[in-house]
Amino acid sequence: xxxxxxxxxxxxxxxxxxxxxxxxxxxxxxxxxxxxxxxxxxxxxxxxxxxxxxxxxxxxxxxxxxxxxxxxxxxxxxxxxxxxxxxxxxxxxxxxxxxxxxxxxxxxxxxxxxxxxxxxxxxxxxxxxxxxxxxxxxxxxxxxxxxxxxxxxxxxxxxxxxxxxxxxxxxxxxxxxxxxxxxxxxxxxxxxxxxxxxxxxxxxxxxxxxxxxxxxxxxxxxxxxxxxxxxxxxxxxxxxxxxxxxxxxxxxx
Ligand SMILES: Nc1ncnc2c1ncn2[C@@H]1O[C@H](COP(=O)(O)OP(=O)(O)OP(=O)(O)O)[C@@H](O)[C@H]1O
Numbered sequence: 001x002x003x004x005x006x007x008x009x010x011x012x013x014x015x016x017x018x019x020x021x022x023x024x025x026x027x028x029x030x031x032x033x034x035x036x037x038x039x040x041x042x043x044x045x046x047x048x049x050x051x052x053x054x055x056x057x058x059x060x061x062x063x064x065x066x067x068x069x070x071x072x073x074x075x076x077x078x079x080x081x082x083x084x085x086x087x088x089x090x091x092x093x094x095x096x097x098x099x100x101x102x103x104x105x106x107x108x109x110x111x112x113x114x115x116x117x118x119x120x121x122x123x124x125x126x127x128x129x130x131x132x133x134x135x136x137x138x139x140x141x142x143x144x145x146x147x148x149x150x151x152x153x154x155x156x157x158x159x160x161x162x163x164x165x166x167x168x169x170x171x172x173x174x175x176x177x178x179x180x181x182x183x184x185x186x187x188x189x190x191x192x193x194x195x196x197x198x199x200x201x202x203x204x205x206x207x208x209x210x211x212x213x214x215x216x217x218x219x220x221x222x223x224x225x226x227x228x229x230x231x232x233x234x235x236x237x238x239x240x241x242x243x244x245x246x247x248x249x250x251x252x253x
Contacts (some may be wrong), residue, residue, distance in 0.1 A: 006033040008202050009054070009085075009172055014063035014073075016049055016226075023049050025226040026063070031172065036195075038213040040237075041223035042247055047206045050223065051174055054204075055087045056080040067172065086170035088161045088178065096150030100141050100160055103149050105132040107167025132167070137140040138197055139163035155186040159193055166197060173198060175205040179212055191216055214238070222247055 009031035016024035024046050026157055039047050053060050056077040065073040072080045094103055106130050136142050137161045144152060149160060158178060165173050178194060179187040191212055194203070207213050213220060214234045221231040222243050229247070230240045237243055 007031065008033045008068055009204070010064075010066040011050075011054070012064045012066070014053060014060045014065065015082065016046075016053060016058075016207045017061045022024045022061075023226050024053065024060070026126075027219055027223070027226070027228055029228060029231070031202055031204055032219075033202055035218045036198060036216055037205070038217040039204060039206050040090055040208075040213060040220055040247065041058075042145055045223045046226045047223055048176070051206060055085065055174060055188075081168055081170065084170050086165035086168045087172065087174040088158075088165050088176060090156065093164075094149040094157060095141075096162060097148055099146050099148055099150060101129075101136055101145040103160055104135050104163050104167050105129065107164045108132045108135065111167065111169045131175075135163050135167050138166065139193060155182060155190060158182075158190055162193065162197060166201075170201075172202045172204070175203065176235065177206055179207065179209050187212060 004049070007030045009029075011027055011029040014024055014027045015022060027046075027050065028242055039050060041047050052058055053073070054065055056072065056075050056079070059074045063073070063169060064071050067080070067083050067085055071082055071085060072085070095106070098106075104130060112128065133142065133145065136145055139162055141156060141159055141163065144156060152160065162175070162178070165175075175194070179190055182190060187209065194205075195216060206216070217234065219231060219233055220237045222229045222237060222240075224246050230237060230243050232240065
C-alpha cells in the first residue's frame, strides 16, 4: 500500500434529491492517494448514485466534489474523465464487434485527443498501437488482441474494461462491482489483476463480496440510507458496532 494523507478525491456535504426525495443526505468522503477504498452498503443505500455523482452522470443538488483540488461537480463525464478519473460500469461497456486491441485503442486515442482520420501519420498510429498492446498485456490479454470483445469470456471482458479505464490515463479509478457474476476462481483472478494494475492508482469500488472487500481494500466506507455510517480500515469496520447492527450482521463480527 502506498497510501498517504494526500487527498485526491474529496466529497463535501453532497446531497442529491430526485423529485423531492433526498437520496444522498450530506455525504463526506476523502480518498487518499494510492489507497484502495470500498464503498459498502445495503441495496438502495445510494452507492450507484454516489458513483454517478462522482463521475458526473448528474450533478449534486448541493455540496462539492473535488479531484486533485479542482472542483469537478457540475462538469460533464467526459471533462471529469479528462481531469483524471475513469469509471468502469456494472454493465459491460465494450464494443462487442471490435477486437480487444481496438477497444483499448479507443481509450488510448481519446487520451491523446486523436480522432479517426485516414490521413493520420502512420508513425503516430504505430505508437498508439504499441501503447494499446502494452496495456492489453498489462491486463493479461495480449494473446487475445485480435479476438472480438463479444467472443471473449466474461472475466476476460471485465479485464478488458479495466484495461480501458487504465487506457484513459486516469489516476483515480472507479470500479462498479468488478466481480459481480463471477465464479470463485474468476473472482480470485480479477482481484489479483486489480491489485496488480492499481498499484500506482487510487481506487474506489462498489463490491458486495466481503472477501474481496476485506482482502483488497485499505479502507472501507459504509453507506446506509444516503449517509456514510463509518469509514475505516477493514478491522475498524469489522469491529464497528453500528456497522454490525446496520449492515454486516453478526456473522461478520
Ligand atoms: N435517477 C433516479 N431517479 C430517481 N430515483 C433514483 C435515481 N437513481 C437512484 N434513485 C433511487 O435512489 C436510491 C438509491 O439507489 P442506488 O442505485 O444509488 O442504490 P445502491 O446502493 O447502488 O443499490 P444497489 O446495491 O441495489 O445497486 C434508490 O431508492 C433508487 O430508487
